Amino acid sequence: MQKRFAIQDAATLAALHESGQYIGGALVSQFEEEFARYCGVEHCIGTANGLDALTIALLADKALGVLPENAHILVPAQTYIATFLSIVHAGMTPVPVDVESLLLTSEVIKPHIGTIDGIVCVDIYGKMVDVEVYAFAKANSLPIYCDTAQSHGATNLHGNRSGSLARASAFSFYPTKNLGALGDAGAITTNDASLASMCRKIANYGRESRFVNDIMGVNSRLDPLQAGFLSTRLKALDADNELRKTLAAVYMKNLENAKVTLMNSQFIEENAMHVFPVFVDDRDTFVSYLTSHGIETSCHYKIPPHKQVALEQFNNFSFPITERIHNTEVSLPCNPLLSVTTIKRICQIINAY
Numbered sequence: 409m410q411k412r413f414a415i416q417d418a419a420t421l422a423a424l425h426e427s428g429q430y431i432g433g434a435l436v437s438q439f440e441e442e443f444a445r446y447c448g449v450e451h452c453i454g455t456a457n458g459l460d461a462l463t464i465a466l467l468a469d470k471a472l473g474v475l476p477e478n479a480h481i482l483v484p485a486q487t488y489i490a491t492f493l494s495i496v497h498a499g500m501t502p503v504p505v506d507v508e509s510l511l512l513t514s515e516v517i518k519p520h521i522g523t524i525d526g527i528v529c530v531d532i533y534g535k536m537v538d539v540e541v542y543a544f545a546k547a548n549s550l551p552i553y554c555d556t557a558q559s560h561g562a563t564n565l566h567g568n569r570s571g572s573l574a575r576a577s578a579f580s581f582y583p584t585k586n587l588g589a590l591g592d593a594g595a596i597t598t599n600d601a602s603l604a605s606m607c608r609k610i611a612n613y614g615r616e617s618r619f620v621n622d623i624m625g626v627n628s629r630l631d632p633l634q635a636g637f638l639s640t641r642l643k644a645l646d647a648d649n650e651l652r653k654t655l656a657a658v659y660m661k662n663l664e665n666a667k668v669t670l671m672n673s674q675f676i677e678e679n680a681m682h683v684f685p686v687f688v689d690d691r692d693t694f695v696s697y698l699t700s701h702g703i704e705t706s707c708h709y710k711i712p713p714h715k716q717v718a719l720e721q722f723n724n725f726s727f728p729i730t731e732r733i734h735n736t737e738v739s740l741p742c743n744p745l746l747s748v749t750t751i752k753r754i755c756q757i758i759n760a761y
C-alpha cells in the first residue's frame with residue numbers, strides 16, 4: 409500500500425539531504441502543523457511511535473500535577489496491549505473494564521467514579537468514542553486521553569475529528585494504519601498549550617533549553633523522513649477513508665452467513681474502518697477456508713492484554729465480552745487498494761462457507 413507514493417518519497421529523501429537536518433527541522437514542524445490543522449486542534453507533537461505518544465501524554469500530565477503519582481486510569485479491556493503498557497510505563501495503574509459495545513460508555517465508567525483519576529479510551533477499529541463519554545468525564549472532572557491509533561481521519565456526527573475531543577490523543581503511524589509511515593512514528597494532539605510543551609519536553613530528554621534538562625525525559629522524536637512521508641500520505645487520507653467506508657458498506661450489504669457475525673450497522677457509521685472485523689466461532693477453520701481461496705485476513709487480536717503473561721497482575725481478571733471478541737475476531741481485507749468487485753467476490757466466498 410505504501411509503494412503508491414514511491415516518487416513523492418524519493419523527493420522527500422532528496423529534500424532531507426538538501427536540508428542536512430536529520431533530527432527535527434522543517435519536515436517535522438510542517439507535518440505537525442498540517443496534522444494539527446487536519447485534526448482541528450492547536451497542537452501536534454510528533455513522537456517515535458504510538459505507545460510513546462500515549463505514555464508521554466500521561467507522564468506530561470503527571471508532571472503538570474493534573475494526574476497524581478500512581479494514578480488509577482480506567483481503560484477498556486478490549487484493546488491492543490500498548491494501551492495498557494502506556495499506563496504502566498507512566499507509573500500508573502490500569503483499571504480495566506469490560507465493554508459491551510466495543511467502545512467505552514459512561515454507564516461502564518459510572519461505578520468507578522471516586523476511585524479513578526483519569527480515563528484512557530480507545531477508538532477501536534476506527535470508530536470514535538461517543539461524545540457523551542467526554543461530557544461525562546468532564547462533568548466528573550476526570551481527564552480523558554484517547555488512544556486514536558486506529559481512527560485517523562474519523563469524523564463523528566457533530567463534525568469532530570478523531571484526535572480533537574480528548575485532553576490529549578495519541579496516534580500511531582505504524583505502516584498498516586489508515587495514515588501509515590514507512591516505519592515507526594506517532595503523534596500527540598491536544599488543545600492545551602502547557603500539556604503540549606510538557607509533552608515536547610519529555611519526548612526530547614526533558615530538555616528545557618540547550619544543555620539544560622530539568623525533568624527526566626525520553627528520546628521519542630518523530631523522524632523527519634517519516635514526517636515527510638506522512639505529509640504526502642495525509643493528503644490522501646480522506647479519499648482513502650471514503651474508499652474504506654464504501655468497501656465496508658459492500659460487506660454489510662452482501663455478507664449473509666449465519667456463522668459470520670457482523671458489527672451492528674451503527675458501529676459502521678462515521679467509522680474510519682481501520683479494519684473490517686467479523687466474529688466467527690470456529691475462527692481457525694474459517695481463516696483456513698479463506699486462505700485456501702487466496703483471501704488474506706488478520707486478527708485484532710488473539711490474546712487480550714489482561715491475559716498476557718507480561719501483564720500477570722491482571723491474569724486472574726475475567727472480562728467475558730473482551731475474551732469472546734479475542735476468541736472470535738477476524739479482520740477481513742479492507743484497504744484503499746481493493747475494489748468493490750474484489751469485496752463482492754470475497755462476500756460470495758464467505759457466503760458459501
Ligand SMILES: Cc1ncc(COP(=O)(O)O)c(C=O)c1O
Pocket residue numbers: 457458459460487488490491530555557558579580581582592593594
Ligand atoms: C489501539 C492501539 N494502541 C496503540 C498502538 C501502538 O502503536 P505503535 O505500534 O505505533 O507503538 C497500536 C498499534 O498497533 C494500536 O492499535
